[in-house]
Amino acid sequence: MNVILALLVVLGLGYFFEFVLRPFPFGMEQLPQVAYLYIRDGLKDNNAANLVTSIVVNYRGFDTLGEVTVLFLAASGVAFLLSMCRCLRPIKRHESSEIIKTSTSYLYPSLIVFGAYIFIHGHLTPGGGFQGGAVIASAVMYMFLAFLDFHPSHSALSVTESLAGLAFVGLGLWGLWAGGSFLANILPKGEWNRIISAGVIPLIYIAIGFKVGSELSALLSDMITSAREKKE
Amino acid sequence: MNFLQSPLSPVVTLLSILAMGLALLAIYLKDLLAASVAAGFISLVASIIFLYLQAPDVAMTEAAIGAGITTVVFIIAVRKTERYEK
Numbered sequence: 001m002n003v004i005l006a007l008l009v010v011l012g013l014g015y016f017f018e019f020v021l022r023p024f025p026f027g028m029e030q031l032p033q034v035a036y037l038y039i040r041d042g043l044k045d046n047n048a049a050n051l052v053t054s055i056v057v058n059y060r061g062f063d064t065l066g067e068v069t070v071l072f073l074a075a076s077g078v079a080f081l082l083s084m085c086r087c088l089r090p091i092k093r094h095e096s097s098e099i100i101k102t103s104t105s106y107l108y109p110s111l112i113v114f115g116a117y118i119f120i121h122g123h124l125t126p127g128g129g130f131q132g133g134a135v136i137a138s139a140v141m142y143m144f145l146a147f148l149d150f151h152p153s154h155s156a157l158s159v160t161e162s163l164a165g166l167a168f169v170g171l172g173l174w175g176l177w178a179g180g181s182f183l184a185n186i187l188p189k190g191e192w193n194r195i196i197s198a199g200v201i202p203l204i205y206i207a208i209g210f211k212v213g214s215e216l217s218a219l220l221s222d223m224i225t226s227a228r229e230k231k232e
Numbered sequence: 233m234n235f236l237q238s239p240l241s242p243v244v245t246l247l248s249i250l251a252m253g254l255a256l257l258a259i260y261l262k263d264l265l266a267a268s269v270a271a272g273f274i275s276l277v278a279s280i281i282f283l284y285l286q287a288p289d290v291a292m293t294e295a296a297i298g299a300g301i302t303t304v305v306f307i308i309a310v311r312k313t314e315r316y317e318k
Contacts, residue, residue: 050289052289091308091311091312118292126288126289126292127288127289127292128289130293130297131289131292131293131296134293134296134297134300134301135296137301138296138300138301141300141301141304216301219305220301220304220305223305223308223309224308
């Protein structure tokens with residue numbers, strides 16, 4: 001009896017999805033309408049050499065704000081759980097070798113510069129705020145691995161993060177005030193494929209880069225140091 | 233576009249098979265440290281696949297976050313708890 005019921009439900013669901021999804025073509029004879037509009041108008045609207053950026057930060061900028069918020073909530077959740085839980089044992093950390101220390105002290109500044117390059121050039125080349133922020137966080141991770149006494153200031157990280165988040169929302173509200181919609185691209189678009197172009201997009205990506213970088217660094221520092229400081 | 237760069241190229245197929253093998257390793261290994269390294273390796277392979285599929289920005293995210301930071305977070309978690317699965 002149950003088997004027959006389950007079969008009926010499955011068949012009904014299958015028919016329902018077939019009915020709902022029938023209008024969508026499988027494969028691409030032509031682009032969907034929204035994608036077509038993005039590709040046709042993206043260059044004219046935003047003048048960003050990297051079309052992906054103009055979609056992620058401008059057309060779907062509100063969604064990106066949501067993503068940044070999700071990352072913030074995840075980082076706060078990790079910090080909260082780590083401060084609650086007393087069951088974790090402290091990590092025994094050993095002094096790193098001279099090779100790792102020396103190479104890290106050369107790698108750290110160049111990785112920071114590389115991350116900043118990625119998010120400043122987000123509107124020109126692949127990558128952007130999230131990628132650049134992740135590269136900066138990996139530089140901080142290298143420092144944690146190499147030096148036992150590396151303690152980035154937590155208050156500086158959280159102030160940077162809050163200011164970057166405020167800058168993102170502020171740019172959005174400025175667009176709402178001056179351009180009629182949240183995150184509207186109100187600044188002059190400049191010359192195509194130059195570093196100062198695409199209006200508000202590089203500013204937003206710089207804010208996202210700072211935010212993601214400081215957030216992930218704070219997350220790593222929480223995870224590495226939390227249990228150890230409990231014991232001391 | 234030459235054949236090697238198309239999504240159907242043999243390189244992408246080989247990389248996908250490698251990723252599946254690594255995924256099985258990550259599931260069945262009892263040593264959780266090795267399992268998290270295998271999981272990080274999947275991200276590395278996936279980022280190369282994304283590069284072949286001409287999505288360089290996704291590849292960068294996958295390499296930096298998937299292969300870098302996630303692996304380290306997993307390793308820290310393993311060191312703070314138990315190394316071997318019971």
